Amino acid sequence: MDVLTESKPLLDPLDRAAEVLFGLIMALTFTCSIGIARTGPAQIRELLIAAISCNVAWGVVDATMYLIGVLVRKSRSKTIFDFIKDSPQSEKARGYISDALPPAVTSAIGTEGLERIRNKLISLPHSAAVNVRLTIRDFQKALAIFFLVFISTFPVVMPFIFIPDAKIALRVSNIVALVMMFLCGWSVARYVGCDKWKMSTVITLIGIVMVAVTIALGG
Numbered sequence: 001m002d003v004l005t006e007s008k009p010l011l012d013p014l015d016r017a018a019e020v021l022f023g024l025i026m027a028l029t030f031t032c033s034i035g036i037a038r039t040g041p042a043q044i045r046e047l048l049i050a051a052i053s054c055n056v057a058w059g060v061v062d063a064t065m066y067l068i069g070v071l072v073r074k075s076r077s078k079t080i081f082d083f084i085k086d087s088p089q090s091e092k093a094r095g096y097i098s099d100a101l102p103p104a105v106t107s108a109i110g111t112e113g114l115e116r117i118r119n120k121l122i123s124l125p126h127s128a129a130v131n132v133r134l135t136i137r138d139f140q141k142a143l144a145i146f147f148l149v150f151i152s153t154f155p156v157v158m159p160f161i162f163i164p165d166a167k168i169a170l171r172v173s174n175i176v177a178l179v180m181m182f183l184c185g186w187s188v189a190r191y192v193g194c195d196k197w198k199m200s201t202v203i204t205l206i207g208i209v210m211v212a213v214t215i216a217l218g219g
Contacts, residue, residue: 023152059149
């Protein structure tokens with residue numbers, strides 16, 4: 001089936017990969033500290049609880065910021081719609097329309113095409129403007145963001161629960177994290193049509209660097 005004809009998911013592969021990577025990075029800053037500190041079982045348990053709690057907190061923050069962003073974008077869209085309908089400044093109105101379109105589309109339709117769109121928008125009633133409110137789908141997306149950040153913690157911390165030897169558990173945890181980063185890159189590559197191996201490798205390397213930087217800065 002053509003991917004362009006499929007029903008639109010809550011989050012596209014790029015958004016999903018970004019949230020999973022964020023959760024992985026947060027979790028790895030704790031699990032890698034286990035290897036650095038060489039702590040005992042009690043300290044390991046505390047670090048794992050802290051890792052999960054941290055990702056819960058950041059999942060809530062990320063989801064909340066997404067909802068705020070939705071409200072800001074909808075408010076901006078309504079303001080622009082009202083301006084286009086009520087303002088005689090046709091050139092500025094066309095500029096707003098142009099900014100909302102991909103550059104290739106703007107170039108293809110030209111000034112005449114933008115003016116036709118402006119006239120059609122002017123003919124619409126004010127009730128056609130974007131409602132500045134959160135919808136059920138917006139909340140569903142926010143919930144999906146939260147769960148992606150939260151759930152991505154568990155594959156990384158599970159080895160420490162089931163493997164008594166902390167050194168072996170750390171190695172397994174790091175391997176799991178690398179595989180997950182690689183799969184995130186693979187998913188993004190399929191979505192944008194890039195080379196899967198190159199994209200996966202780049203995403204994995206970026207993830208490793210970000211974890212190292214976070215740890216170095218005391219994260």
